[in-house]
Amino acid sequence: MPPAAFSTIPTLETQRLTLRAFSLEDIPVYRREFEKESVQRYLGGVLILKDDTKDAQNWLRNINDRLLKQKLVFTWLITQRSNVSESVGRIDIGGFTNKKVAEVSYYIWEKYWGNGFAAEALKRVVDFGFNDLKLERIQAVLDVRNTASEKVLVKAGFEKEGLLRKYPLGKGVSDVFMFATVR
Template sequence: MNSFPVIETDRLLLREITDEDASSILEYLSDDEVMKYYGLEPFTSINDALDEISWYKSIRSKRTGIRWGITLKEHDVVIGSCGFHNIVAQHFRAEIGFELSKEQWGKGIAAEAVEAIIRQGFQQMNFQRIEALIEPRNLASQKLVERLGFVREGLLRSYEYTCGKFDDLYMYSVLKQECQAPEQF
């Protein structure tokens, strides 16, 4: 497998997540508010974080996904993650996912990171379509993807069973040709 693609933005370095990042991942994924729409219970141990990192490694090795750790350039501490999962290479599409430490909310960091990986997805990974599945109550994520050009296509009723309940999810997507303007991506 080729080396992990590091992505640099104005403020951020998006890099591979390693076992050494487990304590910082545990810190933000143990927060009830961060985990509210994540589809898992808040983490309670370092093993939960190591299991998550193991999942990141497995989706990359199976070529069904890739997850970047979000770090501020001046601090090499993972404050969130973003990436692609459910990659369907034959159809040139993937789902996007992201989360960020609560202390970093409202600073434009998630949007900066997500915009960078969308560019990576269209330019380097040859996706035609990038999807986002978002719970109806997750207004912040809906606003973020809409600002980046995603279109809400519809409601997937009882689409996932997580944390003991069925969740409806909005299906959003953005297509490669919708992001061709150089000033957007």
């Protein structure tokens, strides 16, 4: 992975979307949408921000600076190009192993489901992973019940590699499918 890639969160564009770094103004809507049961259902429990500016600032420092400089993860807010101040979701690529393998995760706010936003954002992040980070493999792990996410992965060119039972997911364990796409 070229080290220079980790200097900042790059803004990525697709036909309809702009993927950009989070800012403090994005946090209230992000908190409200991300913590909804509909979004959390198959995640096994992931970090939800407290309603606290300090907590939010700390998280922003982590995702926009510390974790990036440590080459651990890129986290983007997904917005529509027509209105980059309003979020429709979030996407991450991280968990880099041997500088060659990484894992993606993505979340679309419920009111925007079914527009193909997840697949469109994911394809762009995969392109970033292969072309800018020079990865060999990009994988995703999802709860076997998460059929919407499975469709997203297939649309973005991932293949199902198998079932992993009682695999770590969020704060717990779940039966999951491993999906991947390779260079």
